[in-house]
Amino acid sequence: MYIESDKVPVNEVLLNLIKNNTEVLKTSSSECVNLLRDKAQQSFTEQGIPTLKNENYKYTDLSLVFSKKYNFHFVPKKIDFNIRDMFRCDIPELDTHLIILLNGWYYTDNDPLTEYENGILMGSFARAAEKYPRIFEKYYGQCARYQDDGTVALNTALVQDGIFIYVPDGVVLERPVQVVNIVMDNEDCLVNHRNLIIAGKNSRLNVVICDHSLSSNQFLTNSVTEIFADENSVFDYTKVQNEHNGAAQISSTFINQKKNSNVSTNTISLHGGFIRNNIYALLSEPGCENNMYGLYLSDKFQHIDNNTFIDHASHDCTSNQKFKGVLDDMATGAFNGRIVVRKDAQHSKAYQANNNILLTDDAKINTKPQLEIYADDVKCSHGATVGQLDENSMFYLQSRGIGKKEARLMLMTAFANEIIKQINVEPLRERIDELVDKRLHGELSRCNSCAMHCN
């Protein structure tokens, strides 16, 4: 099924894609998912893909990536070899629950939904929706706002599969979940996946998702993840974006936190031609803590845009955002960090910082902190810096015999380290440290066992 976008406007093309395939979309999904599909389609008809005129997207031109010819798989692509042999995103000493997504479809030879003894559910979004409609009725679509963003509406209208993780009340998920999200095809592809993660009261879990592209075609992935963190839950979410520069990604993560929950997200953008990350957190009850970290290392013509929104809708919550980026060559980037502290959200603490290093005159970053404070007994701060590597630090290193090139690398590594050290799982932190080090050295950044050579 092709998306022809030579002369037909993008929105029309996408709507036709949905309309012409309504049958297969609806039959492959359960009722609760389809309920929202029609509303989302209607919303998309009204909104379309956000344009530069949309304040939230003024630094990122989505038409650049949407106006291309893409294939779209309404059924999972047949693979005639074992993908696990070809690619193992292995991290030594790290024992994880490994989940693979291939072009937005949950990939497995076995049961698409694993049900553990302690009640943990892990696997295919589609299968879970089929088997556990009550969970979906309660959570699905409850925090993602398709009404506010055309890309979310598009995702909701095209939804079929993705990942689903459910941790019941009181359960600690001992091993981290590692999601290897692969795009691979012999044609250019539009990929859609929808994910739902539920952390019950007093639960703990750790999810790592690594995005990779295993063929040199162009890809556009539009994904939405909804995360529900119930009372006292602790949830760590690390995303490593490592697709090649012909791949584009629009990734929206919606987080809904209940009383005293603690959610930390860390988005590490190593490679990828065009990345737009939306991370939205709603602190709906008192005592929540939310940390959002991000690191973007870009060069050549990459464009990385991080857009965050933290809504302090209740009192005594704490939020902390720190995004750091290094931009080289002609890379461009944006950071838009919005914090809203509502009128009765007293004793809120909200901190935000965005630090950027530009290595060339052509690199460009637009950084826009936005603080909207309506309560009066709060502590909030925001700061943004754009600069070069510190001259005095460089000289200090040189005065000890360290050459300029090595000194620059040491300082850039030190700069990135502040974000990497936030990763709690030690073997993962070490592996990402290694990847970042390779990235800064200009070496191809990929997990050791990847057989493909993507660039």
Add this chain to the structure above:
Amino acid sequence: MLSIKNLSVSIKGKQILKGINFDVRPGEVHAIMGPNGSGKSTLASVLAGSAAFEVTEGQVLYMGQNLFDMRPEDRARAGIFLGFQYPIEIPGVSMANFMKTALKEVRNYRGLGALSSSDFMKLMREKISLVEIDSKLINRSVNEGFSGGEKKKNEIFQMAMLEPKLSILDETDSGLDIDALRIVANGVTKLKRPDNSFIVITHYQRLLNYIVPDYVHILYDGRIVKSAGKELAYELEEKGYDWIKNSNDDL
């Protein structure tokens, strides 16, 4: 080892050094004293290779080579060490990684192979006890959270690790209490050898009780106005900087 001839240096058009001449031979300790603004730190920075300054006249030969032809990292590799007056903090760069990388470069330049990890750790431990620096500081980022005194001790520690031929200590004693001063001076004295030299820049005579100089030069308004043996330091201490200002402003 070091031969400075008629060196004049300016920064942003303002002339700081106005024709400096002096020589340092192996095994010697030279003290440079002078009031604030006389150009002491400028001299130290220029020798180390800071790009902030412009050499308007003169030349400096280090071991027979034209120093200004050498990049800062090459001067360090060739054995010049600058103990900074205000050592900078570099968050995220660990002391161990910093020293390991620096030592590798210096050894490489000298035709020596890199040290094995265990030999390196042994060397670190040796120098930590020599300089009496707290070993906890070594696990931290360079100078991050160090007190003034700890930063100065860290300079001496780095000097001990890199074994330079010419150490230029820029007001290493400023901000130190008497005990820290003794420890720093002790470290320097232990590192002194017949084949290395020191240029000790200081404001006060006190340090020179512990690091006994062979020569004392007084720098005033960008010029060396007096040079003598160590007694000059006592004379200066007694008479104060006004003595220098008066005798030179009259000229």
